[in-house]
Amino acid sequence: MKYKGKKKLGQHFLIDKNIIRKIIEVFSPTEKDLIVEIGPGKGALTEELVKYTKNLILVEIDSELIKELQQKFPDIKLINKDILECDFLKDFFPTKFRMIGNLPYYITSQILFKVFDSYKFTSDVLVMIQKEVAQRIVAAKGTKDYGILSLFTQFYSEPKILFNVSKNVFHPKPEVDSSIIHLKMKSNIELSEKEEKCFRQVVKTAFNQRRKTLKNSLQKLFNENEKELKEKFFSLPFDFTKRAEELSLNDFIYLAKNFCDLKLT
16 A cells, blocks of 8 residues: 555655655765665655765654655664654764655744754755745745744755745645755854844844834843843944844844843853
């Protein structure tokens, strides 16, 4: 009986061999790479990857598919787990790994945020995601797609949409088209660990009320007993009448650094 895929897991299997070969071509795997494949499904992409390296880790949540993968790839490490429950340091490290896969649309952002948490361990990521989400990732300031995902991705990596993929090359067919996007992870970010946390906090707070000016939305960064800190922050030489989508990545880094300095004084 043909495996139809489970809707609750967002399973859509890529069945076009030309697209698969194109993905491998742009990913350019080598035998030296440690590659983590998310959601290998029935192994269509894996079959091509093993031609270049056996240093693979397959992460598949579906226990039914794990049995099939074990038979096809007996020498490859398999992890029967939700990628969101994986500990990247314990499960994938000790060397930097590359990541590839067809991400379930409903948890794409969660997976990417988890990758950003472990950016130091990841060299690059090539994934197939919903086309609209890919557009959000590369969005520039001042556009409707620009938001938290745009800033986080551009802070931790250099994202690039490589090509789009029609919904007609999947089984079962999804309702939307997809994009192949490549994230070249930054080896270092310019903020300290504490400043990085402040950056995340400032970005999320600003975009949680994106219609408001920064003067209003960023009030929530401070507690009631931090009146003096708040006054110092809003007296910075910065235009707080702007809204979140008008700020560049460097603007948010500037605000995060100053916010962090105030909090630590």
